[in-house]
Amino acid sequence: MAEKKSRVLVIGATGRIGREMVKASLDAGHPTLALARQSAYSDPLKSSLLRSFAEAGAVIITGSLDDYPSLLAAVKLADVVISALPSAQSLEQMMIIHAIREAGCVKRFIPSEFGADPDKVQILNMDHGFYKKKADIRRRIEIEGIPHTYICCNFFMSYLIPSLVQPGAKVPPRDKLKIYGDGSVKAVFVLEADVATFTISTIDDQRTLDKVMYIRPPGNVISMNELVEFWETKIAKELEKTYVSDEELLKSIHDIPFPDNSDLIFIYSAFIKGDHTYFNIDKAGVEASCLYPNVKYTTVKEYLDTLLQEG
């Protein structure tokens, strides 16, 4: 008989990171369940995604967080629950925690974080509760004694890199650009698919039980100056740079109403405050690329190559 693999339930399976989790789980040979709302079948993109999941061997369960019996029934089938809910729904994860407690079979819960560490970020006064809600979910998980791993992938590669950190732009600049702060602070960008591969690698790994897993692979920890230099080398042209000071950035964040200033807030967090990298990983944490040296991931440089083809 084949080795028994943990059964993985992905909640929020049709979302940007959820779909990658389903694929990575199937790729790793896990029996995989995807919870989808009935309404997903009326959405052409989502229904085609669900069909592709089913063809690849996933089991689609119709249900939602609003329908607790359906959520509980799904959780009862899972050894591992991965929440990939959008950040706006962070607090709805309280229902998942409740179901995990009631089901009693879940060996690992991965709550929806997939960003910076909510216990480390230094912008809690300006993010309108974005990280506070994620921290609250951590505390609830810990109080309930639910085995867990928190995944801090920092930024998704598709966020900010396609514009070279120029809010509002769709493609990287070819003439001039803004650099926030002095351009030396390092942020971290990881491709969604790689986040999923690293996440799935942790679920049966005792080394990551009840830990924070930071994803900081070499080649993905990068300052704005380095990013611009890579890009200039690729397009063989020097760009005109305007430096935006901390004070100017804070003034813009203050002057522009929320949520239109969200990108600026996250830029302030990552490139001024250094929220992705200002701290060393302590005993409560592990680093993904150290734990899983065989995982092939896309570096920022490689990702910039794909932008060059499109630009």
Next chain:
Amino acid sequence: MAEKKSRVLVIGATGRIGREMVKASLDAGHPTLALARQSAYSDPLKSSLLRSFAEAGAVIITGSLDDYPSLLAAVKLADVVISALPSAQSLEQMMIIHAIREAGCVKRFIPSEFGADPDKVQILNMDHGFYKKKADIRRRIEIEGIPHTYICCNFFMSYLIPSLVQPGAKVPPRDKLKIYGDGSVKAVFVLEADVATFTISTIDDQRTLDKVMYIRPPGNVISMNELVEFWETKIAKELEKTYVSDEELLKSIHDIPFPDNSDLIFIYSAFIKGDHTYFNIDKAGVEASCLYPNVKYTTVKEYLDTLLQEG
């Protein structure tokens, strides 16, 4: 955390015995999966049944034996697989066995038998392969080394009892009836819901691992003479009896084309040959009501009471 319960997959979940298995599994607190064809949703009765399963906490998986990836994906989520396919589909269980081997996670397989013991019946020359197919499935299970329990419930209560063993009749006779043989041979009748309750009781029980479980509860092992006597007492009237000899019954079986003679074949097996009771349960077997004395079951007498109300 609550005790972890085996996850049960029922294949053939909308059928007569399958629906009882789903209910009994849910009643016993097992996470329960029901495999249903897409087409079941177009059938008003089946779709309403599936809806009631989902409301009671089962997870409905769309799939079928014809769609191997869907079958495999479902089996991978299960610790226990219960096949409740109709007898005509007995050999299609080879696909289930294949999926169980590939999935590698199934701790118990209950193939679809729910009749007399196919290794004990003495009518293999006249049943058109009915029991041979079930015996073939047993041999395949054993060759593949799949942990199993075979359930021999003999006859369902709803088979033959409502007519007092008068083929073709819809209600029990109130004037005269036929008795096959001398009326002293004992057969066994068990309510479908009770078969399911006993079956679900075995799935995490090491005493039934790789055994045949016979369901022969006191009050359900009965001869035609006893059955008629019970009925006569209930209706306070003596019936006129015609005794049909072995030879006469065999002649009828021979003269009537298959499958119209099926009831007579099963009557011959049970009430002439004594296929339900002619043997003692040996070391390869266990008896359900001895193992699970707390299971409340309906006796033949109690069942006859319900017929009286209708008659």
